[in-house]
Amino acid sequence: MNALILASEAASTGMDPHTFAVIIGGGIFAALMILLLITVSYTNVGNRHDAKPEPEDTHRQFKTHVPHSH
Secondary structure (H helix, E strand, O other): OHHHHHHHHHHOOOOOHHHHHHHHHHHHHHHHHHHHHHHHHHHHHHHOOOOOOOOOOOOOOOOOOOOOOO
16 A cells, blocks of 8 residues: 555656646636637627628639639
8 A cells, every 4th residue: 555655656746636637627618718709709790781792803813703614
């Protein structure tokens, strides 16, 4: 039994396991809160103005709205 205690003390990082658990849990919580804020920010996407056709831009390099001729 003493060997097990000595081995666990030698392998420990010097940090209390409770402190280590709070750090890991806090990191996971912070990551999930950031993901929640990103998700909530997309709720306003439906409240935008109505879509209008783009005006013709003669200086546009990549004309993406030209119909393809096959």
